[in-house]
Amino acid sequence: MLILKIAFRNIMRHRGKSLIIGIILLLGALIMTVGNAVIQGTEEGIEENLVNRFTGHIILVSNKENMDNVLLDPMGKSIKIIDKYEEIKEMLNTQNYIESFIPMTRGVSLIFGLEEDFWGLFVFGTNFEDYQETYLNNVEIVEGELLKNGQKGILISEYTREQIYKLFNIWIVPEGYTLIEENLPEEALEYKDNLDIKNDLVFMGWGEGNMNTDIRLPITGIIKFKTLNEVWHDVCFMDIESFRECFGYFTASDTANALTDEKLAELSIINDDDVFGGDDFFGSDDLFIETEISDISYDFESLKAQTEKQETEINLDSGAYNYVSIKLKPGVEIYDAIELLNSAIEESEVEARIIHWKDATAQISMFVFLIKITLAVFIFLLFFVALIVIMNTLSMAAIERTEEIGMMRAIGSLKGFITKMFIAETSILSSFFGGAGILLGIIIVKLLSFLNISAGDNDILHLVFGGDTFNPIITADGIINGIILLIFVTAIALIYPVKVARKISPLDAVTRN
Amino acid sequence: MNVIEIKGVTKNYSLGKTTVHALKGVDLTVKEGDFISIVGPSGSGKTTLLNIIGCIDNATDGDVIIHGDNVINMKDRKLTLLRLNSIGFIFQSFNLVPVLTARENVEFPLLLMKDKKLSKKEIRSRAEKLLNEVGLEEHIEHKPYELSGGQRQRVAIARALVTNPDIVLADEPTANLDSETGEKILQVMKKLNDIEKTTFIFSTHDQEILKYADSVIKIRDGIIVN
Numbered sequence: 046m047l048i049l050k051i052a053f054r055n056i057m058r059h060r061g062k063s064l065i066i067g068i069i070l071l072l073g074a075l076i077m078t079v080g081n082a083v084i085q086g087t088e089e090g091i092e093e094n095l096v097n098r099f100t101g102h103i104i105l106v107s108n109k110e111n112m113d114n115v116l117l118d119p120m121g122k123s124i125k126i127i128d129k130y131e132e133i134k135e136m137l138n139t140q141n142y143i144e145s146f147i148p149m150t151r152g153v154s155l156i157f158g159l160e161e162d163f164w165g166l167f168v169f170g171t172n173f174e175d176y177q178e179t180y181l182n183n184v185e186i187v188e189g190e191l192l193k194n195g196q197k198g199i200l201i202s203e204y205t206r207e208q209i210y211k212l213f214n215i216w217i218v219p220e221g222y223t224l225i226e227e228n229l230p231e232e233a234l235e236y237k238d239n240l241d242i243k244n245d246l247v248f249m250g251w252g253e254g255n256m257n258t259d260i261r262l263p264i265t266g267i268i269k270f271k272t273l274n275e276v277w278h279d280v281c282f283m284d285i286e287s288f289r290e291c292f293g294y295f296t297a298s299d300t301a302n303a304l305t306d307e308k309l310a311e312l313s314i315i316n317d318d319d320v321f322g323g324d325d326f327f328g329s330d331d332l333f334i335e336t337e338i339s340d341i342s343y344d345f346e347s348l349k350a351q352t353e354k355q356e357t358e359i360n361l362d363s364g365a366y367n368y369v370s371i372k373l374k375p376g377v378e379i380y381d382a383i384e385l386l387n388s389a390i391e392e393s394e395v396e397a398r399i400i401h402w403k404d405a406t407a408q409i410s411m412f413v414f415l416i417k418i419t420l421a422v423f424i425f426l427l428f429f430v431a432l433i434v435i436m437n438t439l440s441m442a443a444i445e446r447t448e449e450i451g452m453m454r455a456i457g458s459l460k461g462f463i464t465k466m467f468i469a470e471t472s473i474l475s476s477f478f479g480g481a482g483i484l485l486g487i488i489i490v491k492l493l494s495f496l497n498i499s500a501g502d503n504d505i506l507h508l509v510f511g512g513d514t515f516n517p518i519i520t521a522d523g524i525i526n527g528i529i530l531l532i533f534v535t536a537i538a539l540i541y542p543v544k545v546a547r548k549i550s551p552l553d554a555v556t557r558n
Numbered sequence: 559m560n561v562i563e564i565k566g567v568t569k570n571y572s573l574g575k576t577t578v579h580a581l582k583g584v585d586l587t588v589k590e591g592d593f594i595s596i597v598g599p600s601g602s603g604k605t606t607l608l609n610i611i612g613c614i615d616n617a618t619d620g621d622v623i624i625h626g627d628n629v630i631n632m633k634d635r636k637l638t639l640l641r642l643n644s645i646g647f648i649f650q651s652f653n654l655v656p657v658l659t660a661r662e663n664v665e666f667p668l669l670l671m672k673d674k675k676l677s678k679k680e681i682r683s684r685a686e687k688l689l690n691e692v693g694l695e696e697h698i699e700h701k702p703y704e705l706s707g708g709q710r711q712r713v714a715i716a717r718a719l720v721t722n723p724d725i726v727l728a729d730e731p732t733a734n735l736d737s738e739t740g741e742k743i744l745q746v747m748k749k750l751n752d753i754e755k756t757t758f759i760f761s762t763h764d765q766e767i768l769k770y771a772d773s774v775i776k777i778r779d780g781i782i783v784n
Contacts, residue, residue: 460634
């Protein structure tokens with residue numbers, strides 16, 4: 046009580062110095078609170094908008110794939126095909142910590158027919174309805190319609206359409222839809238009647254293999270992403286079978302048409318004579334018979350329906366995939382899941398390996414990491430400066446109070462009393478001004494969230510914000526961490542001044558007298 | 559009964575390359591209830607002798623025995639507790655804790671004495687009684703800056719006596735006071751010496767206040783000359 050009384054009155058007595066230390070502590074606590082909230086906001090935003098809406102938590106690839114940055118390789122390098130997806134699917138279905146998973150393909154496709162030029166397209170192949178379900182319907186339609194499962198076609202991003210227009214003067218309109226003038230760039234409006242409009246384009250997979258084929262695909266829709274559109278704006282989607290054709294992958298239809306081993310065995314015992322009838326084949330009079338035109342009529346609509354049915358019955362999972370994107374159940378730690386999944390892979394002997402989403406999207410996770418590091422370094426520097434200033438001010442205060450401290454020691458105060466007095470003074474300042482800084486930080490964070498500041502068309506800001514709007518988040522952990530850091534800085538700042546004060550002897554007071 | 563015994567005490571200071579011999583083998587015995595004045599010119603060693611007796615400075619050589627205990631090799635903690643329990647100090651510049659009132663300053667040493675376990679009420683009444691005795695009953699709740707030099711020195715006397723020390727050391731207690739106030743301070747000290755039987759040792763230049771001393775020790779060039 047006596048110590049607190051002396052400490053409090055000393056603070057009031059040395060208002061100037063106390064205010065300097067206090068303001069530094071307040072600023073430190075304020076910036077740290079806001080900084081932590083920004084980092085938290087970025088992390089949660091990235092988790093919500095990137096992991097839950099685009100990458101998943103874990104990426105499974107073939108164990109023959111050496112690259113980790115599979116989703117965003119800047120050169121669009123192709124990903125090795127995973128073997129026996131159906132076995133992998135079976136294994137994944139037994140993992141109770143997995144919420145959902147979706148097999149995908151990824152590659153760079155060339156578009157031909159653009160005024161004798163071509164353009165590279167960053168394209169993902171998937172069963173699109175399943176994709177939308179997994180990724181919280183993150184893709185929304187701008188024009189046309191979204192792909193349905195089994196439907197052939199491509200979804201072109203709004204940004205890609207604009208780029209193609211800028212470079213080749215071609216405006217893409219989804220098949221079966223008319224031009225929407227409001228979506229045209231301003232300069233195109235002037236000569237809208239003479240626009241070169243295309244509803245389909247020729248695509249060819251670009252990669253290491255030489256099996257790639259060119260296919261003409263209808264443009265089903267023009268799309269954009271609900272969140273982080275500025276980051277993903279060049280991503281397009283193809284139906285999985287078209288992607289496989291385009292990139293020369295084994296399609297599900299190939300599997301359906303492939304001969305079974307039994308059929309192959311049967312074929313091997315049939316010789317040419319059995320097929321062509323030996324010498325009698327061309328000599329027989331029975332070979333050419335008179336025919337009659339059949340009067341059977343066919344219902345083409347019914348036949349078409351039967352054909353479509355046959356197509357949908359193809360097991361898409363029997364074709365090729367590049368990777369499987371896996372989403373974990375809420376609360377499951379990624380590294381725990383990776384460990385469990387690695388064991389499951391080993392047990393089931395599937396030829397696959399696991400990549401953390403951060404490694405699979407190296408540029409983005411590195412960027413987020415850099416943002417965090419920058420903020421952390423900034424806060425560290427701020428506290429370092431605060432530490433030096435507080436240390437210096439307190440040391441000066443200790444020296445200025447030599448007579449008072451020396452006299453206290455002379456009349457019986459132990460060194461511990463002097464230490465406690467300094468700790469009490471700094472603790473009061475730290476609690477009051479640090480607390481005020483944290484409170485002010487919380488108010489500022491709430492205000493910033495309320496203002497709903499947009500990242501605009503700046504993709505870096507989209508990543509810093511972890512979404513389309515600035516949404517810093519205050520958490521109890523963030524505040525506790527802030528308080529711990531504040532205590533730590535105060536404690537470190539106290540070491541030297543306390544050492545100086547403890548060294549003051551009664552004799553110093555008398556000598557000054 | 560001897561309260562203080564000093565035997566062959568020397569004190570040397572290093573000032574750059576030169577060594578100053580502040581005390582050159584001092585012997586002194588002080589009895590309980592003595593009211594002693596140490597006189598001598600500036601630099602004669604008065605303050606050094608008082609500091610060594612008060613355990614706030616170490617002798618270079620010799621023995622300093624307080625209440626039968628030789629303090630020469632005592633650790634800092636033990637010396638501090640000895641000062642708290644047995645010695646009262648009155649400094650030349652009326653060193654008070656600036657942020658505490660007169661009463662709180664007097665209570666201060668008692669609050670440090672954790673082993674005595676005095677109640678708040680006891681501490682308060684003891685401080686107030688002493689402040690009354692030094693004539694400051696009107697200024698109990700005043701802070702040091704609200705008091706005159708003489709009043710502050712009286713607070714210092716009350717603080718020095720509040721723990722019932724065996725010895726009170728006062729280094730030129732009247733040096734910063736006018737002669738009238740100085741005499742009043744000495745009268746207060748003498749009165750407390752008579753009532754409490756506390757041993758007082760004070761240094762001074764002032765011949766006027768020497769009359770209050772039971773005995774006078776003259777010191778010159780680090781040697782007691784009478």
